[in-house]
Amino acid sequence: MVENTSLRSEVAPILRLRDISKKYYTRDGGVFYALKEVSLDVMPGETLALVGESGSGKSTLARMALNLAKPDAGWVELAGHRTSEMSAQEMKPHRSKIQPVFQDSSATFNPRRTVRQILAQAMRSTSNPDDAEVEAKSIAILEQMSLRPAQQILKRFPHELSGGQRQRLNIARAICVNPSIIVADEPLSGADVSIRGKVLNLLRDIQEQAGVAYLFITHDIAVSHAFANRIAVMHEGKIVEYGEAREVVESPKHPYTKVLIESALLGRERLDALR
Amino acid sequence: MQSTPVLHLKDLSVAFRGVRVVKGVTLTVPPGEAVGIIGETGSGKSTVARSILGLLPEETAEIGFSEYQVEGKPISRSAIPSLRGGKIAMIFQDPLSYLNPIMRIDKQIAESVQLHGKDENVDRRVSELLDLVRLPVSRKSSYPHELSGGMRQRVLIAIAIACRPRLLIADEPTTALDVTTQAKVLDLLRDIRAAFGTSLLLISHDLGVISALCEKIYVMRHGEFLESGSIDTVFGNPQSTYTSTLLEADRLLLDENGRFKTFEGDQTW
Amino acid sequence: MAAEKSSRLLQAFKSRKILQFGLALSCVLLFAGIFGPSLLVDRGPNQISQSILAPPSADALFGTDELGRSVLTQIVYGVRTSLVVGLAAAATAMTLGVVMGAISGYFGGRVDTFVSRITETFQVMPTFVLAALVVAMAGTGMLKVIFIIAILAWPQSARVMRAQVMKMKSMEFVDALRCLGIAEHKILWREILPNAIPPVIPVGTLVIGQAILLEASLAFFGLTSPEVASWGRLLTSGQQYFYFAWWLTVFPGLAIVITVLTFNLVGDALNQAFNPRSGDA
Numbered sequence: 001m002v003e004n005t006s007l008r009s010e011v012a013p014i015l016r017l018r019d020i021s022k023k024y025y026t027r028d029g030g031v032f033y034a035l036k037e038v039s040l041d042v043m044p045g046e047t048l049a050l051v052g053e054s055g056s057g058k059s060t061l062a063r064m065a066l067n068l069a070k071p072d073a074g075w076v077e078l079a080g081h082r083t084s085e086m087s088a089q090e091m092k093p094h095r096s097k098i099q100p101v102f103q104d105s106s107a108t109f110n111p112r113r114t115v116r117q118i119l120a121q122a123m124r125s126t127s128n129p130d131d132a133e134v135e136a137k138s139i140a141i142l143e144q145m146s147l148r149p150a151q152q153i154l155k156r157f158p159h160e161l162s163g164g165q166r167q168r169l170n171i172a173r174a175i176c177v178n179p180s181i182i183v184a185d186e187p188l189s190g191a192d193v194s195i196r197g198k199v200l201n202l203l204r205d206i207q208e209q210a211g212v213a214y215l216f217i218t219h220d221i222a223v224s225h226a227f228a229n230r231i232a233v234m235h236e237g238k239i240v241e242y243g244e245a246r247e248v249v250e251s252p253k254h255p256y257t258k259v260l261i262e263s264a265l266l267g268r269e270r271l272d273a274l275r
Numbered sequence: 276m277q278s279t280p281v282l283h284l285k286d287l288s289v290a291f292r293g294v295r296v297v298k299g300v301t302l303t304v305p306p307g308e309a310v311g312i313i314g315e316t317g318s319g320k321s322t323v324a325r326s327i328l329g330l331l332p333e334e335t336a337e338i339g340f341s342e343y344q345v346e347g348k349p350i351s352r353s354a355i356p357s358l359r360g361g362k363i364a365m366i367f368q369d370p371l372s373y374l375n376p377i378m379r380i381d382k383q384i385a386e387s388v389q390l391h392g393k394d395e396n397v398d399r400r401v402s403e404l405l406d407l408v409r410l411p412v413s414r415k416s417s418y419p420h421e422l423s424g425g426m427r428q429r430v431l432i433a434i435a436i437a438c439r440p441r442l443l444i445a446d447e448p449t450t451a452l453d454v455t456t457q458a459k460v461l462d463l464l465r466d467i468r469a470a471f472g473t474s475l476l477l478i479s480h481d482l483g484v485i486s487a488l489c490e491k492i493y494v495m496r497h498g499e500f501l502e503s504g505s506i507d508t509v510f511g512n513p514q515s516t517y518t519s520t521l522l523e524a525d526r527l528l529l530d531e532n533g534r535f536k537t538f539e540g541d542q543t544w
Numbered sequence: 545m546a547a548e549k550s551s552r553l554l555q556a557f558k559s560r561k562i563l564q565f566g567l568a569l570s571c572v573l574l575f576a577g578i579f580g581p582s583l584l585v586d587r588g589p590n591q592i593s594q595s596i597l598a599p600p601s602a603d604a605l606f607g608t609d610e611l612g613r614s615v616l617t618q619i620v621y622g623v624r625t626s627l628v629v630g631l632a633a634a635a636t637a638m639t640l641g642v643v644m645g646a647i648s649g650y651f652g653g654r655v656d657t658f659v660s661r662i663t664e665t666f667q668v669m670p671t672f673v674l675a676a677l678v679v680a681m682a683g684t685g686m687l688k689v690i691f692i693i694a695i696l697a698w699p700q701s702a703r704v705m706r707a708q709v710m711k712m713k714s715m716e717f718v719d720a721l722r723c724l725g726i727a728e729h730k731i732l733w734r735e736i737l738p739n740a741i742p743p744v745i746p747v748g749t750l751v752i753g754q755a756i757l758l759e760a761s762l763a764f765f766g767l768t769s770p771e772v773a774s775w776g777r778l779l780t781s782g783q784q785y786f787y788f789a790w791w792l793t794v795f796p797g798l799a800i801v802i803t804v805l806t807f808n809l810v811g812d813a814l815n816q817a818f819n820p821r822s823g824d825a
Contacts, residue, residue, distance in 0.1 A: 053453035053455065054424075054453055063719075066719070066723055068719055068722055068723070088725075088727075088728070091725065092725040095723060095725035096724070096725070098723070099723055099724075100716075100719060100720060100723050102720070105716065107715035107717060108717055109717050109720075110735050110739065111739065112738055112739060121721075121724070122724055125724035125725055125726055126724070126725070163316070173720065177724065192315040192316050192480060193315065193480070193482075193521060193524045194315060194520070194524055194537060194538045196524065196537075197524045197527070197535035197536060197537030197538075198535075198537050200535050201534045201535050204534070219453065219454060222527060223527065226527040226529075226535070227527075259455055260454065260455065262458075263454040263455045263457065264483075265483075266457070266458050266461065266483050266484070267482070267484060267485065267486035267487030267488075268486065268525075268526075270486045270506070271486050271510055271526075274506075274510050274511040
């Protein structure tokens with residue numbers, strides 16, 4: 001974390017979100033702000049956890065970062081390029097720099113494509129590798145994800161994989177275009193405790209090897225504490241607390257952060273007492 | 276002398292199309308106590324909960340047990356459905372699919388009251404129940420889709436306790452809720468238990484949720500109870516490596532290489 | 545999901561007698577439509593025999609008409625017309641419906657409003673009156689009949705398609721493809737479409753029955769070409785002999801009922817297989 005602080009002064013952020021607002025008109029004519037003047041920076045190679053409950057706006061913000069939605073006000077900058085103002089055509093060369101990882105569900109992959117097709121499609125979207133290259137890289141990535149035996153996995157359809165395997169394929173699809181930052185939207189939601197640690201270890205390995213940054217979107221402040229360098233707490237479309245992970249969790253300033261931590265500790269004080 | 280358990284189910288086995296998912300488990304819920312079953316996806320915990328009230332699909336599920344007693348009285352297989360909503364009530368992870376989407380919630384609660392109550396003043400009982408589950412009076416004539424997830428779960432709880440059951444089975448009651456809402460729903464369950472002496476059987480994958488409510492737990496994996504006993508014994512001094520690894524993984528402990536402690540081997544994922 | 549779905553279909557096929565029955569019947573019809581006329585080559589529909597208005601017998605199973613032609617032979621020739629009109633109209637309607645529904649559902653906004661208004665306009669039109677009007681104005685001909693039925697029937701599949709595409713376009717895998725910079729039209733046609741089409745098939749199957757019925761109705765009123773054999777036409781010509789030669793109307797009538805029922809049964813069974821909740825599951 002000390003390294004990160006020193007990094008921040010010299011290196012430019014990989015992702016900058018500035019004064020982002022998104023409003024919706026309610027049926028009775030009122031205005032509802034899903035996001036209100038939200039600003040965030042993600043540094044290269046760091047993990048920033050965006051913590052909030054459902055409806056806090058965290059997933060909307062993720063969609064803006066990925067340029068799947070445009071803000072009403074404010075801007076997004078990806079590796080120095082204003083992506084929020086780009087057309088689909090202008091955005092294309094920058095797409096591979098930022099990739100999503102979603103929570104595991106039946107909607108994460110096209111049910112009619114095999115693992116081989118899913119990975120090949122991702123690789124071919126940015127460059128024109130030949131079949132042999134695609135095959136070799138697919139196998140290498142599946143091995144890296146310990147999806148073995150890779151040759152067999154390549155032939156499978158997503159529904160033929162276990163939940164944990166599918167989650168790794170999700171990560172594999174993202175990293176096979178060598179992104180600089182991954183936006184992970186609740187990647188652990190629905191995963192068992194036993195799988196959670198494995199996914200986190202895998203994400204950490206990838207970060208160490210490839211220097212990828214994570215914008216880690218989660219409702220779980222305990223995981224954020226353990227996994228992220230910094231935490232931003234979102235509540236009702238605003239960032240209410242933003243700082244080093246340890247500082248935010250160990251000495252929270254905003255009352256909402258305190259409630260969040262208290263709720264996460266529920267029942268666990270008793271477990272800790274037993275230790 | 277031990278008091279008669281609310282529920283005693285011995286050697287329960289369940290198979291779906293010949294695949295055994297519950298392999299002979301014995302479950303006892305003492306009166307007024309909160310008992311938890313903890314397990315991960317596919318452990319068979321929900322199947323256990325559902326077989327107590329005979330809620331498994333009859334065409335595919337084969338259920339077997341050697342003994343089934345409710346408050347000391349033996350229950351035959353054919354009598355199981357009559358327990359529903361009377362002696363035993365149940366709430367689920369996803370309340371929306373258990374509520375009638377086109378009926379106001381106070382009507383739905385009233386239905387449950389009328390179904391099981393004798394000569395009760397229905398209106399008074401409904402407002403009593405709404406008050407009990409802390410649902411604002413202003414929301415009482417809402418439709419289910421107009422309510423938040425936490426409120427819907429409160430409605431389901433009101434319906435479940437309308438008939439004053441002796442045992443309330445809660446299958447992952449807070450899994451779909453936000454953490455702050457989760458705490459409130461758990462508080463509510465705790466209060467109901469204290470106020471009416473209702474026994475609770477809580478099914479969850481979440482160690483925190485189980486520890487917040489239960490005295491006694493069963494640790495379930497691959498269709499079997501690995502260990503059982505008071506929470507303090509089981510979690511304080513776990514006998515199986517599964518339980519101890521679960522505890523470590525839950526706390527996100529790191530090993531000497533700075534990696535999150537978790538289960539060995541590839542087969543678990 | 546794909547394999548899951550096909551296994552579900554297979555299971556539905558095995559467990560549903562209606563689907564088996566319907567498919568068996570449609571096979572018989574198809575066989576009759578394709579091979580029937582060539583098997584009867586030595587006695588075409590206009591082949592005249594000695595006996596006029598003869599009741600059903602071993603010689604002519606369904607009897608003969610006022611010119612001594614076999615009713616059975618004429619019905620067999622009519623199968624081809626009915627099937628060609630039914631299948632071609634349904635295929636055209638489905639293609640049109642899939643394309644329009646997909647565009648409307650995927651692009652949303654004004655495109656959607658525009659397409660939705662068109663589908664609604666077509667849905668409120670009185671089908672038979674419109675068909676009769678067009679044929680009366682533009683003249684008879686099988687192609688025209690097919691075209692008019694297709695034009696009137698496509699909104700049904702368009703609506704189902706639109707709902708499917710709207711559901712799928714917000715799925716994570718579509719977002720993942722967008723994040724790879726894959727063009728929107730490629731996502732729609734190559735990724736979403738194959739997943740969205742299956743539920744449209746039962747709707748298309750139902751259109752076959754409607755088309756056959758409409759063709760028969762038009763023929764009954766003499767609004768199709770007299771050179772083309774048609775069940776509706778058999779009904780009209782048999783009408784005047786109804787009191788003493790019932791076989792002239794009852795057998796063609798039964799042919800229409802059974803054929804339409806067949807395709808409706810198949811459509812219904814497929815519908816239940818694709819949407820288990822709407823059926824008896």
